[in-house]
Amino acid sequence: MRGDWTLNHRENWLRAVEYRGPEYIPAIVTLSPLVWHTHREKLDELVLRHPALWPGFVPGSVSYDDFPPTYREGEYFRDNWGCLWYNGLGGLEGMIVEHPLEDWSALATYQPPDFYTKHERGDRDWDEVTRRISAQKEQGILTWADTERLFDRMYFLRGFENLMMDMIDDDPHVPELIEMLMDYQLRCAEAWLKIGVDVMSFHTDIGTQTSLMISPEKFRQYIKPMFKKLFTTCREGGAHVYMSSDGCLLDIVDDLVECGVSVHDPQLRANTIDGIAKAYKGKMCANVDLDRQMFGFCAPQDLDAQVKEVVEKLDSPEGGLMVIGQVCDDVTPLENIEAICTALERYCLRL
Numbered sequence: 001m002r003g004d005w006t007l008n009h010r011e012n013w014l015r016a017v018e019y020r021g022p023e024y025i026p027a028i029v030t031l032s033p034l035v036w037h038t039h040r041e042k043l044d045e046l047v048l049r050h051p052a053l054w055p056g057f058v059p060g061s062v063s064y065d066d067f068p069p070t071y072r073e074g075e076y077f078r079d080n081w082g083c084l085w086y087n088g089l090g091g092l093e094g095m096i097v098e099h100p101l102e103d104w105s106a107l108a109t110y111q112p113p114d115f116y117t118k119h120e121r122g123d124r125d126w127d128e129v130t131r132r133i134s135a136q137k138e139q140g141i142l143t144w145a146d147t148e149r150l151f152d153r154m155y156f157l158r159g160f161e162n163l164m165m166d167m168i169d170d171d172p173h174v175p176e177l178i179e180m181l182m183d184y185q186l187r188c189a190e191a192w193l194k195i196g197v198d199v200m201s202f203h204t205d206i207g208t209q210t211s212l213m214i215s216p217e218k219f220r221q222y223i224k225p226m227f228k229k230l231f232t233t234c235r236e237g238g239a240h241v242y243m244s245s246d247g248c249l250l251d252i253v254d255d256l257v258e259c260g261v262s263v264h265d266p267q268l269r270a271n272t273i274d275g276i277a278k279a280y281k282g283k284m285c286a287n288v289d290l291d292r293q294m295f296g297f298c299a300p301q302d303l304d305a306q307v308k309e310v311v312e313k314l315d316s317p318e319g320g321l322m323v324i325g326q327v328c329d330d331v332t333p334l335e336n337i338e339a340i341c342t343a344l345e346r347y348c349l350r351l
Contacts, residue, residue: 010142010198016319017240017262017285025311025321026287027348029053029341032328033067034091039334040064046334050341052349069121070094079121080113083156092328099159104173110157112184115191119146126191133195142199145192145239150204150230151213151223153181167218178226185230193237199262200234200241207247209270216251224255231260242287246270253279265289265324268306273313281314287322288314290340296331300339307343323348 007015007023015022029050036043044059051057069077073090076097087094101107113119116126129146136143149156154177155163166174192200206213206223214223231241240262248270249256256264265287266276280286288310294302307323315321325340345351 008140010140013142013322014198014240016322019285019318019320021317022319024350025315025323025348027053027323027325027344029325029327029337029344031337032091032326033071034089034330035327035332035337036062037064037067037091038330039337042334043337046338046341049338050345052345052351053341067091077121080118081120081153081157082110091330096156099157099162101157101177102159102162104171107173107176107180110180112180115148115184115188120148130195133197137196143197144242145189145197145200147192147200147202148185148188150181150185150202150226151206151245152204154178164214167214167222174222178222182226182229185226186233189230189233189237193234193239197239200239201244202230202241203244205246207245207249207267207270209247211248212251213247216255219252220255224252224259227256227259227261235260235262246289248275250275250279253284257284263287263322267291268310269293273309277313281316281320285320285322286314287324290323290325292326292328295325295327295336295340296329296333298336300335303336303339304343304346307340307347311347 005012005023009026012022012024013026014020016026031043039046044062047054047057048059067090069079070085070087070093071091073087075087075094077085077087077094079085082100083096084098085094086097101110115124117124133143158166158177163174165171189200206219212219234241241260242263243256243261244265246267249264249266250271253264261284263285264280266280267289268276269291271279276286276288290303290306290310310323311321323344325344327337327340
């Protein structure tokens, strides 16, 4: 990284979120298991050329073929919430084919997993988690809570079409489901806050390519009260709230700010640069998710131009901007991945 920086990653990240003048725009690139499987050793070589984006990367530390649960082609996997997954394309996340609350009669006896010993797809050792966070704090590393899903947990459990109809019909079981999830989430949040993390990160896909999955009115009726109670608890406990949600959320950005969201990752294609500028700038930090749908079908200079435009239109000296490039498919060429990295270094990290 640039030798004249005075801030470490943690302090710079916090300044960006809190509008306190970061030295550079936080930026990262993520690569799906499918991308590693496709490009293999050549991807190791690429990552090593960009140490500012992958500090401390060790060649060979990422498996090319050993996929995690729900990423293995042709495999069924039942997670700790009772959802049955099936994967049809190895290296990308599969889909749920069996929902434990498809029949509302199962809600009366349904129990979420034990937070201290289980996460969605495996075991959790809370003593080990506590030691890890403590060590990270001593090293001055930004600490993150490994939290659970929110709105998407509801349709994972109930089934998407079922949940949509439930909300249209104002089914009385919906508040019961939300209450159960809220109780679980608050207990989880309190456990993380007790060990003192910097950021509570929640996954809650609620948008489509053009709009919310539900109307803004239904969001405010059902989902906003859950968000507000949970996120306010986190903020009052001293942690920032990072909310990850795909799709177009422009209609509810002000609601998210009111709920206490510190950072959201708006997708560029779904929300547009101008839409993000109007809805987010100066209100809430936007971790802009570059247009991954074009990564495999454009020239490297197009990616450079996209990152440049994002920075020119959304950056400010006070902060409020981050950028993420998520490469997921097996058609994006290495030269385009390299172009994303180089552009982020040039315009965001200012190397």
